[in-house]
Amino acid sequence: MRAKRPENAKARTLEQRNARVGYLMISPILIGIALFSVVPVVFSLFISFTDWDMLHEQTWIGLENYREIFTGNMLGIVTKNTAVYCLIAIPGAIFFGLLLALAMNARIRGVALYRTAFFMPNITTTVAVCIVWTWLYNKDYGLINNLLNMVGLPSVRWISSQAYAMPSVAIMSVWQAMGYDMILLTAGLKGIDQTYYEAAQIDGANGWQSFWRITLPMLTPTLFFLVVTHCISYIQMFDAAFIMTEGGPGYATRTIVMQIYNTAFEYFRMGEAASYAWVLFAVVFIITMIQFKLQDKWVNYDV
Amino acid sequence: MSDRKAAIVYNKKPVNWKHVVLHIVLLCVCVISMFPFVWMISSSLKDSALIFSYPPELIPHPATWSNYPVAWEETGMGRAMINSLIIAVTATVGNMFVSSMVAYGFAKTNFKGKSACFMIVLSTMMIPSQVTLIPLFIIFRQFGWINTYYPLIVPSLFGTAANVFMMRQYMLKIPDDFRDSGFIDGCGHFRIWLQIILPMCVPTLVSLGVLTFMGHWNNYMGPMIYISSREKMTVPLVLRTFQGNYSTQWNLLMAAACIALLPIIALYIACQRFIISGIMLGGIKG
Numbered sequence: 043m044r045a046k047r048p049e050n051a052k053a054r055t056l057e058q059r060n061a062r063v064g065y066l067m068i069s070p071i072l073i074g075i076a077l078f079s080v081v082p083v084v085f086s087l088f089i090s091f092t093d094w095d096m097l098h099e100q101t102w103i104g105l106e107n108y109r110e111i112f113t114g115n116m117l118g119i120v121t122k123n124t125a126v127y128c129l130i131a132i133p134g135a136i137f138f139g140l141l142l143a144l145a146m147n148a149r150i151r152g153v154a155l156y157r158t159a160f161f162m163p164n165i166t167t168t169v170a171v172c173i174v175w176t177w178l179y180n181k182d183y184g185l186i187n188n189l190l191n192m193v194g195l196p197s198v199r200w201i202s203s204q205a206y207a208m209p210s211v212a213i214m215s216v217w218q219a220m221g222y223d224m225i226l227l228t229a230g231l232k233g234i235d236q237t238y239y240e241a242a243q244i245d246g247a248n249g250w251q252s253f254w255r256i257t258l259p260m261l262t263p264t265l266f267f268l269v270v271t272h273c274i275s276y277i278q279m280f281d282a283a284f285i286m287t288e289g290g291p292g293y294a295t296r297t298i299v300m301q302i303y304n305t306a307f308e309y310f311r312m313g314e315a316a317s318y319a320w321v322l323f324a325v326v327f328i329i330t331m332i333q334f335k336l337q338d339k340w341v342n343y344d345v
Numbered sequence: 346m347s348d349r350k351a352a353i354v355y356n357k358k359p360v361n362w363k364h365v366v367l368h369i370v371l372l373c374v375c376v377i378s379m380f381p382f383v384w385m386i387s388s389s390l391k392d393s394a395l396i397f398s399y400p401p402e403l404i405p406h407p408a409t410w411s412n413y414p415v416a417w418e419e420t421g422m423g424r425a426m427i428n429s430l431i432i433a434v435t436a437t438v439g440n441m442f443v444s445s446m447v448a449y450g451f452a453k454t455n456f457k458g459k460s461a462c463f464m465i466v467l468s469t470m471m472i473p474s475q476v477t478l479i480p481l482f483i484i485f486r487q488f489g490w491i492n493t494y495y496p497l498i499v500p501s502l503f504g505t506a507a508n509v510f511m512m513r514q515y516m517l518k519i520p521d522d523f524r525d526s527g528f529i530d531g532c533g534h535f536r537i538w539l540q541i542i543l544p545m546c547v548p549t550l551v552s553l554g555v556l557t558f559m560g561h562w563n564n565y566m567g568p569m570i571y572i573s574s575r576e577k578m579t580v581p582l583v584l585r586t587f588q589g590n591y592s593t594q595w596n597l598l599m600a601a602a603c604i605a606l607l608p609i610i611a612l613y614i615a616c617q618r619f620i621i622s623g624i625m626l627g628g629i630k631g
Contacts, residue, residue: 060454063534067450068459070443071466074503079469082477082484089479096483142374145367152368158617159375162382165613165620167563169581170602173588174385177595185384188401221378222624229625278473281565285585302475307570312479319475326473 090316097310107317117321119293120301123208127279127297130212131219132272136265138216139223144257146224147231161221168218172285175214176201179286201287204294211283211295215276223268230264231257262341270333277326298322382606389413389600396596412600419591420601424576425583426608432494432568432579433561436501441554444504445546448512449538453524463513470506482570496571497564501557508553511626515549516542552623555616562609580605 090107094100111117142160146153163171178185179200187197200210238256247255280299283289289296289304296304302322306315383403388396390408417423451463485496519542527537543550565581572578578586584605591597613620 060534061456064450064454064456064459067454067534067538068447068462070502071447071504071506071509072462074500075465075469078481078500078503079472079477082480083472085480085484086476089483096486138374142371145371148364148367150364150367150371152371156371156375157621158614159378161617161621162610162613163378165559165563165609166382166606167581167584167609169563169565169584170605171381173584173598173602174381176588177388177599178381178384180595183397183399183595185401188399192400217377217381225621225624274471274473278475285565285588299475302478303566306479306482312483316479319473319479323473323476327471330471 086316086319089312090320092313094312095310096312103313107314108321110314111317111321116293116301117318120296120298121325123293123295124277124279124297126208127212127215127283128273128276130209131215131276132269134212134216135219135223135272136268138220139268140227140261140265142220142224143227143231144253146228157221157225160224163218164222168281169285171218172214172282176286179210201295202291204291207287207291207294208283211286214286215279215282219272226264226268227261230261234260259342263343266333266337266341270330273329273333274326277322277329298325385599385602385606388595389416389603391596393594393596409596412596413604416587416597416600417604419597420583420587420604421575421578422580422583422601422604425578425580428494428577429562429579432497433558435494436498436561437554437558439498439502440505440508440557441550443502444508444553445512445543445550446538447504447509448516449534449542451509451513452516452519453521453537453542454534466506466509470510478570485571491571492573492577493571494577497561497567501561505557507627508557511553512546512549514626515546519545548619548622549626551616552619552626555612555619556623559609559612559620 089100091102091104092100093103093106142156146156181187181197181199181202184200186200190197198206201207234257238260239252242252242256278299279297280303283295283297284300284303287295289300298318299322302315302318305311305318387403387405389412390410391398391402391405391412392409395402395405395409447466451459451466481496481500485491488495490496523541523545524537527541532540562579563581564579565585568579568582569585572582575586584601587601588598
């Protein structure tokens with residue numbers, strides 16, 4: 043009895059020491075979150091209730107910034123632009139990514155080479171590829187219009203017209219993202235148990251039926267992941283439109299984030315910019331929550 | 346002889362038409378994926394008259410190589426690449442080191458409130474960076490960090506949630522026996538992390554490291570907000586500045602874009618395997 047006690051005590055101190063080490067090891071990220079997430083988030087909320095240009099005294103104006111945003115017409119414009127972009131780029135990238143993944147899954151030669159090519163746009167510097175696409179889209183000398191003219195079609199003012207500017211940027215994004223979606227969907231396809239297809243074949247299902255009844259339902263977790271992550275990142279689109287059109291012509295490609303950037307770093311209206319950021323946060327949060335609520339309706343986690 | 350051999354093989358194995366159709370489709374998409382790059386190279390080799398010629402020429406004749414030295418000089422790309430490298434390497438190495446330590450803490454140690462802390466870490470991934478953009482700018486300005494690399498490096502030295510998450514997932518798959526054998530040999534957690542677990546995570550570390558590196562290298566908004574002086578600019582920034590000054594000299598712009606993309610494409614081709622598996626690590630949590 044007496045011999046056991048010190049051993050127990052020692053075990054406890056070892057456990058305590060290990061616990062201390064555990065805290066110590068995760069402490070960097072907790073400090074980082076406090077410094078670069080919690081403090082700025084609280085500070086941002088405070089700024090959004092003030093009028094401030096960083097030069098003069100910061101004055102508390104309550105909800106005035108939010109009132110101004112919601113009664114002004116810019117929020118409607120930038121939200122609509124961002125929505126148009128998302129509605130073209132997200133389904134486009136996933137659709138082409140899925141097509142490529144299905145084609146690559148057929149055990150054909152040269153898959154590795156194809157993958158290298160399809161994924162290349164995804165890793166290359168957005169600023170550089172946007173400059174290339176600006177050249178391709180050029181209304182007088184761009185290759186795309188040249189090719190259209192060569193087959194007798196009229197030129198299109200891709201990024202220089204209000205109507206086509208945002209779809210043009212979105213097409214560039216589809217080009218950039220489809221390789222990424224392909225890789226994740228290929229991984230999803232590899233995860234489907236082949237016995238399902240064998241069973242379906244025995245039951246006399248054709249390829250089309252197997253796709254709709256087996257492949258697509260089994261891919262829904264990957265598709266869900268892609269939809270959620272694309273929504274979060276594409277709602278925050280900035281680089282592509284900023285490089286290719288600077289938000290123009292007019293306000294045609296100004297996104298929510300560009301509005302935040304312009305308000306803060308062009309007009310130095312920090313309070314209003316912070317309010318826009320919170321509106322953006324709310325939009326991202328609500329859309330993500332809705333998607334998680336809706337996932338029971340279409341996402342299949344059975345296997 | 347070899348022709349006959351080929352013919353025999355051909356007869357044995359009829360053409361798989363399904364595969365032929367698939368190859369045609371894939372090749373078409375390949376052309377779409379690669380063509381902007383091909384056109385970029387083609388345009389970069391044209392002189393200022395040929396660039397506007399109609400019908401467009403794919404292979405410029407004669408090829409004008411002089412765009413490259415001009416673009417290199419005018420952009421100050423050499424300096425910019427060194428700058429980008431300094432930022433990306435420091436931030437990535439620091440981030441991987443710290444993230445792996447935090448991941449070990451979450452995967453292999455026990456303490457009260459561990460899962461709560463982990464939830465806090467994960468939940469920060471939901472905050473759009475724009476919410477913290479303005480306050481961080483103001484805070485860093487107070488520190489006197491404007492026009493320095495600190496705002497671009499220091500935040501990632503505390504580890505990032507995504508990297509911690511993915512590395513923890515990987516470490517959870519390593520049996521605890523490895524840790525316990527370290528205990529028996531008298532090692533503490535820090536030594537076990539550094540000498541036993543970390544070497545086992547090298548493939549994951551490289552995958553996430555390359556992706557983190559590319560993220561820093563390609564980052565545009567951060568440097569745009571914080572860096573103002575020419576000699577401190579990163580690759581995307583000098584490209585953007587060059588675009589502003591030479592907006593209609595497409596041959597020079599394309600040469601500059603070529604130069605800017607060369608290192609990143611080389612890195613991609615060299616580390617493709619790691620990049621793909623890194624992407625998949627991110628996807629698995631779905």
